[in-house]
C-alpha cells in the first residue's frame with residue numbers, strides 16, 4: 001500500500017451551527033473579517049444574519065459580493081486588493097462553490113501576491129494563507145473541505161485548477177438550515193456534482209481506503225435522500241445530502257477527480273456552462289468509457305445504484321450506469337450536451353483544453369482529446 005495523506009478542515013456540523021461563525025473567526029485571531037458571499041444569499045437573508053452574528057462578536061467586517069458563477073481572476077484580484085487596503089485578517093465565505101473558490105483565491109493573493117495564474121497546478125503556494133472559515137450554502141461543491149480552488153482566466157477562457165493543502169479552510173461550518181432556501185434545480189445540480197465527486201474519486205488512480213469509504217458512503221446517501229429532498233424539502237433529507245457532499249469532498253480532496261471534471265472545467269472556462277449542469281450529461285458516458293479500466297469498482301457503485309449484483313462485474317456496473325442515466329432523465333433536467341452547449345463546433349477545442357486539466361491525470365483510463373471528443377459527440 002502506498003503512503004497517503006488525508007487532509008480535512010475542522011468541521012462544525014448541525015442545525016444552527018452558523019451561529020458559531022463569529023466565534024470561529026475570533027478564535028483564529030481575526031478582528032476584521034473579509035466576508036465573501038453572493039447576491040442570491042443576500043436576497044435570502046443569510047448575509048444579514050451573518051452581519052448580526054459578527055456584530056454580536058464585536059468583529060468589524062468588509063463585505064464582498066462581486067462574484068459570479070465560474071469566478072473570474074479579476075474578481076479575485078479586486079477582492080485581494082480590498083482585503084489588503086482594508087487591513088483584514090481573516091476570510092469567511094458563505095455560498096456555493098463560486099464564492100468559496102473566490103474567497104480562497106482572495107486569501108491566496110492577499111498573502112502570496114502575484115496573480116492567480118502564478119499558482120495554477122499543484123503545490124505552487126509558498127506562504128501560509130490567512131485563516132479561512134467557510135459555510136457552504138449548497139450540498140455539492142465541497143469547496144469548504146477541499147484543497148482545490150477553481151478560478152477562470154477570463155482572457156484565455158480557461159478554468160484554472162489550483163491545488164494545495166494550504167487551500168483547505170481552517171473551519172467548515174455546515175448548517176443544513178442554510179440549504180433550505182435553495183430552489184429545486186440548484187439542489188439537483190449540487191447533489192449530482194457531489195455524486196460526480198464521489199464516483200470520480202472512488203475510481204481515481206489516487207484512491208485509497210480512507211477516501212474510498214467516504215466515496216461509497218456519499219453515493220449511498222445521495223441515492224437514498226435526493227428523491228425525498230426534492231419531494232418534501234425536509235430538513236432531514238437536506239441534512240443527509242449535506243453529509244453526502246461533505247463525505248464526497250473529503251474523498252476528492254485527497255484522491256482528486258477524473259475525466260468528467262476535466263471536461264466540466266473546460267466547458268465552464270470556455271463556454272461559461274454552469275458546473276452542476278454538466279454532470280447529468282457527461283457522468284454516465286464517462287463511467288461507460290472507464291468501465292474496462294475498473295470494472296470491479298464500477299460494480300461496487302452499480303450495486304449501490306440498483307441494490308443487487310448481477311453475474312459479472314461488468315453487468316452490475318452497466319446496470320448501475322443505466323440506472324443513473326435514467327434517474328437524471330426522470331428529473332427533467334438537461335441530459336444531452338446540445339441542451340447546455342449551443343455551438344457543436346466548439347467541442348474539439350473544449351476537449352483539447354480538457355486534455356491539459358489536472359483532473360485527467362487521475363482518471364482510471366488514459367484518454368486523448370480525440371477520445372473525449374467521441375464521448376462528447378455521442379452525448380450530443
Ligand SMILES: [Fe+2]
Pocket residue numbers: 141193196197261275
Ligand atoms: Fe465538481
